[in-house]
Amino acid sequence: MxxxxxxxxxxxxxxxxxxxxxxxxxxxxxxxxxxxxxxxxxxxxxxxxxxxxxxxxxxxxxxxxxxxxxxxxxxxxxxxxxxxxxxxxxxxxxxxxxxxxxxxxRSNADPVVYDNGGTANRSLALANGTSVILAPSSRIIVTGRDAAAIELARGEAYFDVRHDPGRTLAVSAGSYRISDIGTRFSVNLARGTFRVGVAEGVISVEAPGIARPVRIDAGHQLVGGSGALTLAPVDVAQIGSWRRGRLSYTDAPLALVAADISRYSGKAIIVDPSVEKKHFSGSLVIGDGSKLVDDLAGVMGIDTQSTGDAVRIGAVR
Known part of the structure; x- marks a missing residue:
């Protein structure tokens, strides 16, 4: 040998x-x-x-x-x-x-579905040298023998893409399309809310209602949903922080935070209209997921009401 x-x-x-x-x-x-x-x-x-x-x-x-x-x-x-x-x-x-x-x-058009229905993160290595980490209750759909098209169907995923100027790679999430040439970024799609944060490199995002793609550099995030797109600086350590046991946010819509908590707690989190326009900045320790709702309520000063496997969060009465 x-x-x-x-x-x-x-x-x-x-x-x-x-x-x-x-x-x-x-x-x-x-x-x-x-x-x-x-x-x-x-x-x-x-x-x-x-x-x-x-x-x-x-x-x-x-x-x-x-x-x-x-x-x-x-x-x-x-x-x-x-x-x-x-x-x-x-x-x-x-x-x-x-x-x-x-x-x-198979034909290049045949999709391959990767689903993470467990409670731990799932690591994937795709054919084009792209590494993906799927958060719990998340799914991606990969199309093409060279995995040139990836759809985040639900949840959150962290992408580590090897630089290759000759390759075309697109990641879609709902009505948003991300173009990438070699970088690290995390994408979250939940309840019609979209968030992408770039830890390294540069990406561009095409979104409904905008004439030209939005350029996102490392240390920035783009948030979209019912309102206008918001591009803002973000601590690189926050991007994909769920891989290290924390949910970290900078001015994130409460609906997105609630969806993340739902994935880890196993409970349906209902956002009351009284707080649906609120945003959250901060960090929550995931643990076994059971304390996430209470921790969020304590930090934001909001009320929680539990009914079976569902929790409603709203304004304090």
């Missing part, structure tokens, strides 16, 4: 460790980004592991069916599922190869 192959194997093991670590609530995102930027091959290694991870998660039932009864083994995604020698056992590797090869033969 050559020194290069030993290093490649070590990098894959590190990527496997990071893939598992990023699924934890207390994930070290700063450490992950430092590791990612330390060597260009680290991103390739992580993308490879994340791609296989997604394939296993999406096709675990089909893989189980293809496995011979006497060779079955647990394949449900778990935080500790990444054991390289187990992963590449002949039965799973062969079954996975059959299942992954099929999408490659």
């Amino acid at each position: 050559t020194a290069r192959s030993e290093m490649d194997e070590r990098m894959l093991d590190q990527a496997i460790a990071w893939q598992a670590a990023l699924e934890q609530d207390d994930a070290d995102w700063d450490g992950y980004l430092a590791w990612l930027e330390a060597d260009p091959r680290h991103r390739d290694a992580f993308d490879s592991i994340a791609l296989v991870d997604s394939a296993i998660a999406d096709h675990r039932d089909e893989i189980k069916t293809l496995l011979a009864p006497d060779r079955e083994m647990p394949i449900n995604p778990l935080p500790n599922r990444w054991r390289p020698r187990l992963l590449w056992s002949g039965a799973i590797a062969a079954s996975l190869a059959m299942l992954v090869a099929v999408p490659m033969l």
